[in-house]
Amino acid sequence: MEALPSDTKALLHEQGVFTRNWVDTVENVVGVVEALGSSLFRAIMPNADSLLNGKGAIFQRLDPMADLIVDAGLSDLRTTLGPRTWQRLLETWAARHVFTHNDGIVNEKYLTRVPGSSARIGQRLVLTDDVCRRALDDAKALCNALVDVLR
Numbered sequence: 001m002e003a004l005p006s007d008t009k010a011l012l013h014e015q016g017v018f019t020r021n022w023v024d025t026v027e028n029v030v031g032v033v034e035a036l037g038s039s040l041f042r043a044i045m046p047n048a049d050s051l052l053n054g055k056g057a058i059f060q061r062l063d064p065m066a067d068l069i070v071d072a073g074l075s076d077l078r079t080t081l082g083p084r085t086w087q088r089l090l091e092t093w094a095a096r097h098v099f100t101h102n103d104g105i106v107n108e109k110y111l112t113r114v115p116g117s118s119a120r121i122g123q124r125l126v127l128t129d130d131v132c133r134r135a136l137d138d139a140k141a142l143c144n145a146l147v148d149v150l151r
Contacts (some may be wrong), residue, residue, distance in 0.1 A: 001123055004026045005149045011098065012100075015115070022127040022128070022129065022131070022132045023127060025105070025132045025135065025136065026092055026095055026096045026099065026127065026132065026135055027096055027099065027100060029092065029096070029135055029136065029139040029148065030060060030092075030093060030096045032139065032143065033059065033139055033142055033143060033146070034057065034060045035059075036143055036146055036147075037059040037065055037146050037150070038061070040058070040068070040146055040147065040150035041072075041150055042066070042150070044149070044150055044151065045096050046119070050129060051068065051071075052068075052125060055068070060093075061093070062077075062086075062089055062090055062093055063075075063078075063090075066078050069150070074149050074150065075148075075149045076135040077142065077145050079084060079143055080145045080149065081111075081138075081142060081145055085112070085138050085141055085142075088134060088135070088138050088140050089139070089142060090113060091113070091114045091117075092115070092135040092138065092139070093113075094109075094110050094113035095125055095127065095131075096112075097109070097110070097113075098110045098125050099125065102126050105122060105124060105125070105127050106119040106120065106122065106123045106124070106125050107121060108121060
């Protein structure tokens with residue numbers, strides 16, 4: 001397939017085509033991790049229903065999911081992945097939350113979760129191809145860690 005001319009790319013970017021694809025990517029990453037984590041946890045924990053009772057969509061929230069797994073006597077995903085990867089995952093999850101629940105507009109909750117962000121409250125969060133590629137790589141590492149920890 002031929003590469004798009006730069007003026008066509010600029011036009012598509014202006015129209016939000018790439019941005020929408022990047023937002024969809026981030027939302028899908030969270031969904032895949034949630035489905036995998038939930039499925040694996042339920043498969044190995046005989047009392048999974050009681051452990052998950054009242055916890056809502058815990059597999060959509062990284063630190064609560066990691067705490068649940070540690071509380072079940074298993075390895076800590078944060079240690080397995082390392083602090084840099086874990087922080088990037090937290091930032092990806094925070095970006096997903098902004099797009100899903102705040103129409104992509106940065107709020108105080110986002111800045112609390114991503115303290116190093118240069119974004120300001122009220123600005124539209126910008127995702128890039130590089131950010132999404134890194135999110136995919138980090139999510140793959142997280143999925144591999146989930147498989148290793150929850151088997």
